[in-house]
Amino acid sequence: MRRRAPLTRTRIAVAAGLAMILAAAGCTDPADPDATPAPPPPTATTTQAAPGTAACDARASLRPTGALPAPGKMPAGGYLAAIQKRGRLVVGTSQDSPLFSSRNPFTGRVEGFDIDMGRLIAAAIFGDPEKLQIKVIPHADRTAVLTGEDGQPDVVDLVINTMTANCARWQEVDFSTVYLETGQKLLVAKDSEVDGLEDLAKQKVCAAVGSTSLQNLENAAPDPVPVARNGWGECLVAFQQNEVAAISTDDTILAGLAAQDPFAKVVGRRFTEEPYAVAVSKKHPDLTRFVNAVLERSRRDGTWKTIYDRWLGTLGPAPQPPAARYR
């Protein structure tokens, strides 16, 4: 008789892959390990590089050249013309970072602050925000998808994924100017008396696998017990199933989680700073400059504020948009 061969050998890998992809989450990097706990004025600080890499101003990007070209009339020969010829802008992101890029259960569409940023750029290129293809990318691959290794074409044009601009990443990719300033906080149960990481010694705290929120937890003292889940949504599942005492990541992401659970609250001060920016391949400085021009316009004409109010209005009135800095 023929014997059965293992049928599910690859399924485990597949499940892990799915989880990771469904979960690719808002990442945060410690802007500065020695940062002062109070949030400093967003534009006044300089993000330090990880030890060993040259110090840089991670918030400073490439200056736009001249006025924005009209939609559908991208300058010939550049990468923008190639995108226009293809007919869609490909953005790498996640689909379970609430308020930034998460799947709307009613429509099945991915939407949020990050997606609206992508739509702004697509509208500037094509005159149509719908010409946007969303590609969910594994968290750890967010720079690799832009570097086009092994002579392969890039997987995506841009990565807009609650991605912190820092000097280590500047080595591999270019960043746009900063479009949002955030910092890491804690989400705990409504009746909890926890007010900071120091109250969570020996307690389980969840963060997305591969995120630097998780690294921050691992480096924190007194020791919380970091629990890695595949995404922020799964951290919320663990929190609701009483598997962890808290979740820790950028306050903006936590706001999206807390909005789904009336028995949760966000507490503490920002203990890191995370300037979000759009990542672009180093091969396409014209695209980076273009994105910066689009961001510049959105700061000026109030689009940025509209998008902020739409997604992050629960955090309070929209602050001033982060001022652009150029190198």
Place this chain on the structure above:
Amino acid sequence: MTTALAQRPVEGGRGVLRRVGQLRHTSPGRLQLLLVVLLVLGALTGLVAGVTAQSAAGGTADLRDRAQPLLAEAETVYSALAEADTIAAQAFLAGGLEPQELTRRYEQRLAQATTALTAASRRTPEGSAAAEAVHALAAGTTRYAALVATARGANRQGLPVGASYLTTASELNQQTLQPQAQALFQFASRELDAGYEQARSSWWLILLLVLVVALTLALVGTQIYLSHATRRTFNVPLVAATGLTVLLVAATGVLFALQRDHLRAADEDGSAPVTALAERRILALRERASEALTLAARAGDDAHEDDFQAAQARLTFDDRELLTEAALMHQARARHDAYLRLHEKVRELDDNGDYDAAVKLAVGREATDAFTALTDTLDQALTARRAIFEAEIQHAGRGLGALTLLAPLLALTVCVLAALGLRARLEEYR
């Protein structure tokens, strides 16, 4: 003193052997020896014939009532879990509230899995690895159902965390439950092999053959000796005993030949195709799940699509085991090809950036119908092959119960006849 004590029984034993050995020097002694040999061989033959028939009958019944049903249940658990996961991924893709049709099928498959688990728990020996897998599966399935229910609740309220509950459930299903179901399936298939081995009772049959040959030789030898030693050519009771022995050989031979033929048919035309078809159905489900997972992951041709390709490569319809269902397999291949064409279209749409159209095609009526047509064909073949197994195994068990009683009775009669035939000669020396 101690040595003397230790040696005495040995000397006694030697004494008995010597006395028995001396028997062969006298005619009545030789007759007594022959009688003992015949009685021992007859008794042993009867005993072994009974045990062989008993073992074969028991093995066949076990195959019918335990091993094959256990395999069917393991297959049900495995494929039901795989399909529940596929359905969950499709419901996720469909967006909004789950389509009613999907919900109904999910409930149905989950119910099938739990029912099969209850049945399987009765058929697995307590404390075995299989029993542990069944217990773990029962507990895990409950947790899985709870996670999916929570996902639905959250989805109903429009909370994105519903998708994360679904992911958590899917991980549990794929990383824990399905490997356990697979282990159970493999255990059941080993049990089935062992069941066929036991039903054939080959070692008992060989022993029986040796004994029957020895008994026949002893009977014939005794008669030759008697015809030389006395003036009578035939010893009627011994001739009758020889006849009965031949009858025993014939009955056993015919019954076991028939049993083995039916067992072979049950295996080759029943169990083997059933197993192969079950495997193929799971492979097909895996294709469908991978397709949905690729889209749900929204990452283009990634690991899930590789998984699809791997399943597709192994999903063949022309294997030796499946020749008995050649017509249905021809149909299955055509239907699988039709589904593959749709799948390629889905990938093409997704790869060219038309995600919404790809999702619409993948969860739409056309693809669902194409895939259902494939699984229906496989189900049809499975049902036919299961019926053939049932019929063959029923035939295989026939007559073995009667043989369990008749064989010892025949052997006993042989002993009585041998005793009668030799006693008459022994009387002559009194």
